[in-house]
Amino acid sequence: MKMSDVAKLANVSAATVSRVLSQPEKVSKETREKVLDVINKVKYKPHIVARQFRTQETKIILVVVPDITSAFFSKVLRGIEHIALENGYQVILGDTENDIERENSYINLLLQKQVDGMVLLTARLDKNKLEELASEFPLVLACEYVDGLNVPTVSIDNVSSARKATEHLIQLGHSKIAHITGPINIILSRDRLKGYRQAMISNDLEVDPAYIQEGDLSFESSYNETLKLLSLSTPPTAIFVFNDEMAMGTIKAAKDSGLSVPNDLAVVGFDNIKMSTVFEPNITTIDQPKFAIGKKAMELLLHLIKGEPMKKKKFVMKDELIIRESTLIK
Amino acid sequence: MKMSDVAKLANVSAATVSRVLSQPEKVSKETREKVLDVINKVKYKPHIVARQFRTQETKIILVVVPDITSAFFSKVLRGIEHIALENGYQVILGDTENDIERENSYINLLLQKQVDGMVLLTARLDKNKLEELASEFPLVLACEYVDGLNVPTVSIDNVSSARKATEHLIQLGHSKIAHITGPINIILSRDRLKGYRQAMISNDLEVDPAYIQEGDLSFESSYNETLKLLSLSTPPTAIFVFNDEMAMGTIKAAKDSGLSVPNDLAVVGFDNIKMSTVFEPNITTIDQPKFAIGKKAMELLLHLIKGEPMKKKKFVMKDELIIRESTLIK
């Protein structure tokens, strides 16, 4: 059943059926009702791909995620999806599993016009490539970003939040503070490391290179790095960890080493995922407004898709230090 | 830049360019290379929507998930995605957030031919509606299912696995065993409850109605139901909980009540999500082969899309009881 069949049954033209569906105000009440009757009777559904082809828009956007199983990204994704659905857009999911090749391959969906725009929650591609892409297609970065890239970006200020997290430990009296980073090729890792350094230096604390260890985002990597740190001749009394999942690894390692958290080792995580409130001890962390980041990113993308001018390109969302049991000595 | 432009530059017809792209073996080597040179030079990318429209297939499938933020479903989703990508399909994500209205609305993507098929990880719609849909479109159920529905389905045997979980507690010497269910309108909740009952009855243990409480899939609901159970005049010594997330709520409630797990209260969860290995104590649980379920479901969907006959409709994957600290008294 196609539009022209409906048209015949209703004794009108296909154009009129199309208008009833897309611009009903342009059709007389009488005609409109006649057509709608037929549509309902035969359960006609328009062929969306034909419409996409004709209008040259798919009403689909692509979200590229580094890890769909992550509690953090799935919340951001949900924020994106909410705004997308509200505006009649569907979401294609691109899970890269932290593989830059896969990140790259998803760009084809844009080049082949299969999607109207793209939100990148991972930005590990070449800066020039991204810039070129953004000049041709609606593109928004969220969570991750690229230094000096003139593309709409939504994120928190990772440097200042990392500084805040580290200063919290300093204020509690710690001076031997270690930091377990994420993969250092990710800008988020570098920025949080920068914030850690700033806090240490501005408080006249030494940054011992042995106190900085690189993890790979996994619970296990942080567990292992923590064991390393704890076996140093002068082990740290506090560790600021790249994210909450890894902070759980750190705490587990401390417990398995017979240490009490926070009494023997204070731990700060990052992201404020659900588990950080459930884990024992609860984890002090930096809250990122995950849902709001997703919503904002999608709103920006809609602006770009509509071709509306965008004066501001960087949107810095508010983070918040949430103090819990993993740093607070009872 | 469209195909006919490439054709002009290469001095061939659009048909030939199309063949170079889709059926290169039908084109002479010489012509093929000439055309590929032009394609590379002008960076031509075919307009996928035009192809979709012409071939009447989108190479997109829809996955409807009850909760994208769940550690369980995101693993299943990843399995689906792997097989989809391997076969040139993209995945549209439909997150219902456990809302049956939203589940219903995603069906439009199928009716409007915007996707080639659908995998439902939640099946709360009317049985007849699903049956009718499946007769017209490629449709696979996974994880959740509908009793007596003749549609390809991938899942574990929830009744027998729940029985196995309960019997584990019985073998440990427990007789006062409670069960916290999921929302009882979900078949998974009813089947796991059935397995619990079977184990109790076949071991001559009384099933006290007060020992069966309904949760809503959340950590908090299970926390609260557990407090209720523990305040009974004869509290249970063991609880089988609908899933791992809820089992964490149960353990937390026990701890907050001054009880030790497993010494005062043994707890069994379900799903074997990552957190069940990290939480303290580690949680005894039923492992579902999440990734394999996703892969199998997508493989079945590909069969349906290709119109291949399918003799078997029910695929029961292997689950496994994994015994950990939450039930094993040291």
Next chain:
DNA sequence: CTGAAAGCGCTTACAG
């Protein structure tokens, strides 16, 4: 092995 032509099902500028 290659090309001319039809057609997939809509939407919209134009004319009346």
Next chain:
DNA sequence: CTGAAAGCGCTTACAG
């Protein structure tokens, strides 16, 4: 307010 007609960019059955 309505209709006739063009056209979105491909693919493929057919002819040669």
